[in-house]
Structures are given as C-alpha cells and as structure tokens.
Amino acid sequence: MKTAAFPELASMAFRNLGRHRVKTAVTVTAVAISVALYIFIDGWLLGMNLDSKRNIVAFEAGAARIQSKAWFAKKDELPMYESFGGHEALSARLDEAGFDTAPRFLFEGTLLSRERSAPIAFIAMDPGREAKLLRWQDYVASGRAPVPGRFEIALGSMAAGKLRVDLPARPDAAEFEAMLAAAADADEAVFVRGLYLDAPPDRVAPAEFRRLKPVLAAMPGGKDVLRAYELPWDGDAWRLRKDARPAAFGELAAALRAAGFDFQPRHTLRPDASRTDRDRLWAILAASGRMDVRISTVIDIKELPARVDASKFEAELLPALRSDDRALASRAYPADPASGDRALAEADPGRRDRLLRAMLDAGFAPAVRHVNQLIDAVVVGTVDSPNPKTNGNVAYMPSDALQDEAGMMLEGRITELLVRAKGADDTALPDPGESPRAVKAALGGALPAGLEVYGWLDGVEDYIAASRGDEVSTRVMVGLLFVLSFIGIANTMLMAILERSKETGMLRALGMTGGQVLAVYVMEAAAIGLLGSAIGVAAGCLVNVPMVAYGIDYSGMLENMGTDYGYRVVAFFRSAWNPPVIAASALVATLVSGLMAIPPTLRALKVPVTESLRFE
Amino acid sequence: MTVVETTGLSKDYLTNGLTVHALRGVSLSFARGDFAAVAGPSGSGKSTFLHLVGCLDEPSAGTIAIEGEDVASLGRRDQALLRRSRIGFIFQAYNLIPVLSALENVTLPLVLLGESRTAARSDAERALAEVGLEGMGNRRPKEMSGGQQQRVAIARALVKKPSLILADEPTANLDSATGRDILELMLALNRDEGTTFIFSTHDRMVMDYARRLIVLKDGLVDSETGS
Ligand SMILES: Nc1ncnc2c1ncn2[C@@H]1O[C@H](COP(=O)(O)OP(=O)(O)OP(=O)(O)O)[C@@H](O)[C@H]1O
Numbered sequence: 071m072k073t074a075a076f077p078e079l080a081s082m083a084f085r086n087l088g089r090h091r092v093k094t095a096v097t098v099t100a101v102a103i104s105v106a107l108y109i110f111i112d113g114w115l116l117g118m119n120l121d122s123k124r125n126i127v128a129f130e131a132g133a134a135r136i137q138s139k140a141w142f143a144k145k146d147e148l149p150m151y152e153s154f155g156g157h158e159a160l161s162a163r164l165d166e167a168g169f170d171t172a173p174r175f176l177f178e179g180t181l182l183s184r185e186r187s188a189p190i191a192f193i194a195m196d197p198g199r200e201a202k203l204l205r206w207q208d209y210v211a212s213g214r215a216p217v218p219g220r221f222e223i224a225l226g227s228m229a230a231g232k233l234r235v236d237l238p239a240r241p242d243a244a245e246f247e248a249m250l251a252a253a254a255d256a257d258e259a260v261f262v263r264g265l266y267l268d269a270p271p272d273r274v275a276p277a278e279f280r281r282l283k284p285v286l287a288a289m290p291g292g293k294d295v296l297r298a299y300e301l302p303w304d305g306d307a308w309r310l311r312k313d314a315r316p317a318a319f320g321e322l323a324a325a326l327r328a329a330g331f332d333f334q335p336r337h338t339l340r341p342d343a344s345r346t347d348r349d350r351l352w353a354i355l356a357a358s359g360r361m362d363v364r365i366s367t368v369i370d371i372k373e374l375p376a377r378v379d380a381s382k383f384e385a386e387l388l389p390a391l392r393s394d395d396r397a398l399a400s401r402a403y404p405a406d407p408a409s410g411d412r413a414l415a416e417a418d419p420g421r422r423d424r425l426l427r428a429m430l431d432a433g434f435a436p437a438v439r440h441v442n443q444l445i446d447a448v449v450v451g452t453v454d455s456p457n458p459k460t461n462g463n464v465a466y467m468p469s470d471a472l473q474d475e476a477g478m479m480l481e482g483r484i485t486e487l488l489v490r491a492k493g494a495d496d497t498a499l500p501d502p503g504e505s506p507r508a509v510k511a512a513l514g515g516a517l518p519a520g521l522e523v524y525g526w527l528d529g530v531e532d533y534i535a536a537s538r539g540d541e542v543s544t545r546v547m548v549g550l551l552f553v554l555s556f557i558g559i560a561n562t563m564l565m566a567i568l569e570r571s572k573e574t575g576m577l578r579a580l581g582m583t584g585g586q587v588l589a590v591y592v593m594e595a596a597a598i599g600l601l602g603s604a605i606g607v608a609a610g611c612l613v614n615v616p617m618v619a620y621g622i623d624y625s626g627m628l629e630n631m632g633t634d635y636g637y638r639v640v641a642f643f644r645s646a647w648n649p650p651v652i653a654a655s656a657l658v659a660t661l662v663s664g665l666m667a668i669p670p671t672l673r674a675l676k677v678p679v680t681e682s683l684r685f686e
Numbered sequence: 687m688t689v690v691e692t693t694g695l696s697k698d699y700l701t702n703g704l705t706v707h708a709l710r711g712v713s714l715s716f717a718r719g720d721f722a723a724v725a726g727p728s729g730s731g732k733s734t735f736l737h738l739v740g741c742l743d744e745p746s747a748g749t750i751a752i753e754g755e756d757v758a759s760l761g762r763r764d765q766a767l768l769r770r771s772r773i774g775f776i777f778q779a780y781n782l783i784p785v786l787s788a789l790e791n792v793t794l795p796l797v798l799l800g801e802s803r804t805a806a807r808s809d810a811e812r813a814l815a816e817v818g819l820e821g822m823g824n825r826r827p828k829e830m831s832g833g834q835q836q837r838v839a840i841a842r843a844l845v846k847k848p849s850l851i852l853a854d855e856p857t858a859n860l861d862s863a864t865g866r867d868i869l870e871l872m873l874a875l876n877r878d879e880g881t882t883f884i885f886s887t888h889d890r891m892v893m894d895y896a897r898r899l900i901v902l903k904d905g906l907v908d909s910e911t912g913s
C-alpha cells in the first residue's frame with residue numbers, strides 16, 4: 071500500500087467522526103465507561119488481593135510452615151493427633167540459617183463465657199516467638215496479649231462481642247447496672263459511669279417520631295436530634311444514624327428527654343476513652359468475673375486400641391490396609407476366643423508404630439482415642455487486626471500452660487512451625503529466600519520423614535477460592551460490557567459504511583485501493599476506541615486516586631458478612647495501581663474497535679465499483 | 687495512438703432472474719485527443735460502456751485495452767492503480783467527497799499518486815483556477831452550487847493529467863448556460879493538453895460540441911459519425 075497518502079487518509083477518517091456527532095459521542099461514551107470500569111475493578115481486585123496477601127503473611131501464615139503431611143491432608147478437621155515433637159531441633163537449625171520460627175498447636179473447642187458459648191479455633195503459641203513473625207499482638211484492641219505460663223486468652227474481637235467478654239460498647243440498662251455493681255467501690259462506680267455517655271435510643275417508633283417532630287423542631291438543639299435519625303427504606307422505625315457522633319449523644323438524649331420522650335437509657339462507651347481508662351475498665355470487669363471462660367474440647371490421642379470388635383476388624387480395617395500391613399494387623403490382633411474380639415498382643419515398638427500409622431492412614435476411627443477436657447481460662451484482651459481471620463472465632467493462648475493434664479497434654483508437640491526470614495519486612499510478601507524450597511534447603515537432611523514445608527498460600531484455600539471466583543465473575547461482567555460497546559461500534563461503523571456507499575465507490579474510482587479504503591474506515595473506528603479509551607483511562611484513574619489513597623469503608627457491609635468471606639481485608643478496601651492493565655485495556659479497546667470496521671468494509675469492497683456508485 | 691480499444695464488449699445484468707443485455711458486442715477504438723460523445727436513448731448502454739472502459743465493472747464478454755494494456759489481465763488492485771494513474775472520472779452527480787474541501791478533493795488524486803503535499807496543493811490550486819474557481823478551494827461541496835461542484839469534479843479529473851477522461855452525462859444536472867461553460871472547459875483542456883474525452887449525453891447541444899459522435903441503441907453501436 072502507498073503510505074505516502076497516510077496523513078490524508080487519517081484526516082479523512084477523523085473528519086468522518088464528525089459526521090454524526092451524537093452517535094459518535096454515544097459510542098465513545100460506551101467505550102469510555104467500559105474502560106473506566108475495567109480499570110476501576112481491576113485496581114480494586116488487585117488492591118484487595120495485595121492487602122489480603124500481605125495480611126495473610128503478616129497475621130496468619132508467615133512465609134512458610136512445617137507441618138506433618140498427615141495433618142495437612144486432613145487440615146480441615148484440625149487433627150491434633152497428627153502433631154509432631156522435636157521441633158526445637160528444627161528451630162535451632164533454622165535460627166542458624168537466619169530464620170525466625172514460631173511453634174503453634176491448633177485445636178478446636180467451644181468457649182463458654184458466663185452467658186454464652188461459641189465454637190472457637192484455638193491457637194496455642196509462644197507469645198514471644200510469635201511476635202517476631204506475626205503482628206496480631208500489635209492489634210490487641212482492648213486489654214492485653216496473653217502472658218506465657220498463664221491460662222490467658224486473646225480473643226477475636228467479634229467472638230468476644232458475641233460472648234460478651236469485652237468492653238461493652240453499648241450496654242442496655244440492665245447490663246449497665248450490672249457493670250456498676252461490678253465496681254468495687256463508689257470511686258470505681260463513678261469512673262465506670264464517666265466512661266459511658268448517656269445515649270439516645272437506637273430506634274424510635276414512627277408514631278412517636280411524628281409526635282416529637284414539631285416539638286423538637288421548635289426547640290434549641292432539637293434539629294440536631296431530627297438530623298441524627300433516619301427512616302431506612304426497609305425500616306419499621308426511625309433509627310439512630312450509624313454516623314451519628316457519640317460525643318454528641320449526651321445532648322441528643324437530653325433534648326429528647328426535654329421534648330417529653332421517656333426512654334430507657336442505653337449507654338455508649340466514650341469513643342475518646344484513653345487506653346489507660348479502657349484497661350482500668352477491663353480490670354474492673356475482669357475482677358467481677360465477666361472475662362472468665364471455660365474451654366471445652368476433646369483431646370485426640372492416637373493409640374493402638376486394646377480391643378477391636380471382630381467384625382469391624384475384618385469388614386473395616388483389613389480391606390483398607392495394604393497387604394503387608396494386613397498380615398501385620400492380623401498377627402498383632404489375634405482373635406480372643408473368650409470375648410470374640412480381637413485383642414492387641416503386639417509388643418515390639420517398631421511394629422506397633424507401623425501398624426498405628428497404617429490404621430491412621432486407612433482412616434480407622436478406633437486408632438484415635440478422644441478425651442473430653444475442660445480448661446478454665448480468662449480472656450485478657452481482644453484482637454482487632456486488619457486481617458478478619460484474627461478477629462473472628464479465634465483464641466490465642468500461651469502453649470506452655472497447656473503442656474500437662476491441666477491443659478492439653480501437649481508434651482512439647484506442635485501442629486505447625488511457622489517460618490519467616492529474620493528481619494523480613496512484614497508488609498512485604500515473602501521473597502524467594504523464604505520459599506518452602508529455601509527453608510528445606512536450610513534444614514538440609516534435618517527434616518524428618520512425615521513432615522513437609524508448605525508455603526504461605528498452601529493453607530488459605532478460602533482466600534484463593536474467593537479471589538479466583540471474584541476475578542472470574544467480575545472480569546466476565548466487565549468483558550460483557552466491552553462486548554456491548556464493541557457491538558455499538560460495529561453497528562455505528564456498519565451504518566456509516568452503508569450510508570457512504572456512493573462515496574466509497576468514488577474513492578475507488580479515484581484509484582484508492584481496497585487496503586486504503588479499509589485503512590480509512592479502520593482508523594475511524596479505532597479513533598472512536600482511542601477517544602473512548604483516553605476518556606475511560608482518565609476517568610478510571612481519577613476514581614482510582616482516592617481509591618488507592620483512602621479506599622472505601624465497607625465496615626457496615628462486613629458486619630453482615632462476618633469474618634469468613636475469604637479476603638483478608640477489614641473495613642477499608644483499597645485499590646492498587648496496575649499500569650500494565652491500564653495500558654492494555656486502552657490498547658485492546660482501540661484495537662478491537664478498529665477491527666469492528668473490517669467486516670462491513672470488506673463487504674462494501676466486494677461489490678463492483680459501479681454497484682457502490684449507484685447506491686443512493 | 688490508440689488510448690482505448692474495445693472489442694465485442696458485452697455486459698449482461700441479472701435482475702430478478704431476468705437477464706438484461708446492457709451491451710451486446712461493442713467494438714470501438716479511441717485515439718489520443720479524441721473528443722467523443724456517446725449518445726443514445728435511455729437504457730441504451732451509455733453508462734455501462736463508460737463504466738466498463740473505466741474498469742469500474744467487469745465485462746461479461748469482450749476485451750478492453752487501455753493504452754495497449756488488456757484490462758482483464760489485471761487484478762483488482764492493479765485496476766485501481768490504473769484508474770489512479772490514467773483515468774479521470776466525471777459523473778452526473780459530481781460525487782465529491784463531502785468531508786473534504788474543494789481543494790482537498792482535487793489534491794487527493796495527486797496525493798494517492800505519491801506526489802508531495804506542497805506540489806499537490808499548488809497543482810490543485812492551479813487546476814481549480816483553470817476551471818474558474820480561484821479562491822474557492824476552502825469551501826466544502828455542500829457550500830457550492832451544482833455548476834461549481836461539477837467544476838471541482840472536472841478539476842479533480844484533470845489535475846493528474848490522465849490520458850483519458852470519462853464523463854457520464856456531465857452536464858445533465860446543470861442549466862444550459864452552465865453546461866455550455868463546462869463543455870467549453872473540457873474542450874479547452876482537450877485542445878491544450880491533448881486529453882482524450884469520452885462523454886455520454888442525451889443533449890443535442892452537447893453532441894454538437896463533440897468531434898465524434900457514437901450513437902448506441904439497445905447495447906449496440908447504431909451509428910458513428912466524425913472520427
Ligand atoms: N447494475 C445494474 N443492474 C441491472 N441492470 C442494469 C444495471 N445497470 C444498468 N442496467 C440496465 O442496463 C441497461 C443499460 O443501462 P445504462 O445505465 O448503461 O443505460 P444508459 O444508456 O446510461 O441510460 P440513461 O440514459 O438512462 O443513463 C438498462 O436496461 C439498465 O436497466
């Protein structure tokens with residue numbers, strides 16, 4: 071193709087854009103919206119994922135983790151019988167190689183407070199070593215972190231709220247009375263009362279509100295009350311706005327009372343209460359026993375059963391074993407003619423170990439013995455970190471208190487050893503030097519068979535699933551939007567090229583080749599895409615600036631979702647910049663737009679020139 | 687020297703299952719400097735003939751040679767290049783490119799031929815002056831009268847100095863005085879540049895300008911005078 075004429079062809083293409091300005095503007099807008107939305111959503115997903123990953127590493131997982139393969143295979147049930155001992159040797163070795171380690175023992179149980187109970191995932195850990203890898207202890211919102219050697223718990227703030235083992239944020243009248251009663255003397259009672267503001271009621275019935283309205287409107291300060299309430303679209307009553315300032319609650323309550331509305335006081339913890347005051351309040355409430363809890367759990371002990379029912383032995387165990395283990399089992403459990411059961415008769419420790427392993431691998435239930443256990447403890451603090459996993463039904467306890475029969479009979483065993491490079495930046499994702507491979511290399515041959523080094527992403531399937539699902543569904547959604555705007559361009563170009571049939575004929579009569587005609591129309595369509603992309607990129611970036619800097623506060627939404635929605639982000643969802651995607655979305659929109667002109671142009675070029683010229 | 691030579695040129699159109707024989711074997715030859723009118727009643731095949739000669743459509747039978755080159759042997763692209771370099775068109779409906787100014791319309795054929803932008807512009811300005819449109823180069827087609835538009839179309843056809851200009855009823859949309867002007871213009875070009883003109887018409891006045899008159903009837907040459 072003659073390229074000498076390119077500027078003329080381009081100029082023709084751009085002038086063609088102005089022939090139907092409204093249509094062009096609509097099409098450009100459609101592309102712009104698609105591109106802007108894509109940039110926004112991509113930045114949002116990237117930000118959520120980046121923050122989630124950072125928070126997984128900094129609050130949950132460290133960089134790598136040593137676990138038994140058997141535990142990992144059954145990790146959903148937290149199989150404490152698949153714990154392992156001898157981790158101090160591993161820690162020492164990794165310490166020399168420049169890694170910090172934190173031993174943990176995970177188990178499930180029920181936490182019973184004075185009033186309620188909830189299922190909780192317990193993490194028995196070493197607070198000092200844990201602090202070197204993970205940051206949750208920096209996010210103890212009320213109270214303090216547990217101290218080694220004591221039966222103390224730091225509880226996820228949401229669980230603490232549900233179990234009522236925290237500082238009550240908005241106690242009702244009865245609860246507030248109980249709190250005052252917990253005060254040891256009048257001084258303390260005054261202190262407690264001073265920490266709480268008299269609060270207006272959460273809800274006002276519509277009839278009551280109608281009655282109060284004119285009274286308040288005529289009163290000094292009454293307008294503030296009216297402004298503090300809203301009637302939600304699905305509401306049956308006026309509600310105190312979520313964003314109403316607690317500092318003004320006293321005045322609001324007073325105004326309501328002055329207007330003749332008699333209501334039960336509902337106190338609100340002063341939002342400006344100092345750390346010292348909060349700690350003192352915690353101590354007062356703890357002294358009254360409010361923070362006392364009891365852990366109900368089951369200790370799983372793997373152990374060869376002394377006797378096995380004969381039919382169970384033959385129908386369940388033997389078929390599940392490999393043939394050599396089957397012989398071993400049959401020899402170890404001879405039939406007991408007296409009872410008809412199979413009774414354990416194997417004394418050799420090696421053979422006993424091998425048989426127990428085989429039974430566990432076969433999922434033979436009698437190989438695990440369950441012992442019910444009740445442990446008294448006290449909640450000393452609540453955790454409220456940027457990772458919702460730490461704020462949910464999670465309890466952190468010092469593992470050294472749980473070693474013997476008074477605790478969990480751990481006897482030095484752990485379920486995982488978290489690993490992170492010493493001095494690693496805990497806002498950064500792990501680097502290759504902290505990968506499972508690197509950790510393994512550092513351990514040399516010291517890693518016992520049966521244990522494995524896993525990466526930080528290996529245990530967070532819920533996050534990966536949520537992230538992948540969102541990724542796919544949002545991209546499909548925006549993809550559809552793109553398709554729609556491309557259909558718009560295709561239609562615009564089809565109409566334009568049909569309408570300009572005669573003109574196309576004349577261009578060909580003048581000696582323009584098919585390629586040159588194609589170039590004019592492709593450039594015209596691409597210009598629509600480029601213009602749309604430019605506006606879209608500008609708009610997308612404009613929206614992204616505050617989204618990256620401040621994020622959106624979703625705390626209201628999160629209240630309904632709880633802590634188990636996969637992403638490890640709390641309250642603020644922040645976006646991140648993704649320049650390659652921004653550039654690519656603009657480029658793709660421009661290119662695909664251009665392509666949209668090809669089919670109608672090729673069709674127009676197929677007919678003889680006379681045919682085009684005849685067209686009116 | 688022969689500029690156009692057709693032998694047994696035929697064109698059939700198939701419409702609604704009916705075959706229309708628009709041309710049925712026309713053999714004509716035009717020499718350099720010819721100023722020839724193709725006349726005949728409506729539907730006699732005048733436009734069809736000009737279109738085939740201009741490589742705007744494929745004949746059903748017969749051959750066309752432009753300056754000795756057999757057009758049928760050329761691909762689409764080469765036909766476009768042939769039109770670009772050697773043939774100028776003038777249509778009854780002017781057919782200017784609406785988004786381009788008069789000057790740009792006239793410049794376009796030169797730019798397509800690879801002429802530099804400045805040279806093309808000054809050539810185009812000269813061509814516009816020749817057709818009496820000096821200083822009107824910046825106007826868009828819709829800002830001009832029919833006669834002015836047709837002058838631009840003529841300037842566009844002649845600016846690249848083609849060996850052949852095909853004009854299909856160039857004056858049919860114009861009043862007779864303007865038509866006369868246009869014809870005088872064409873005649874002057876023919877005289878000064880030696881450009882070959884083949885134009886179709888129904889108009890006796892136009893035929894009078896022609897030095898050669900070919901009358902078609904039902905797709906056949908009915909009579910030929912002049913040559
Ligand atoms: N594209 C086409 N499809 C079908 N029939 C056509 C086509 N073009 C021309 N014809 C037919 O071919 C015949 C010759 O048409 P042509 O346009 O060449 O005549 P003409 O002499 O130019 O007539 P006019 O003086 O009206 O312009 C007519 O019968 C016409 O209907």
Ligand SMILES: [Mg+2]
Nearest residue numbers: 732733734854
């Ligand atoms: Mg005609």
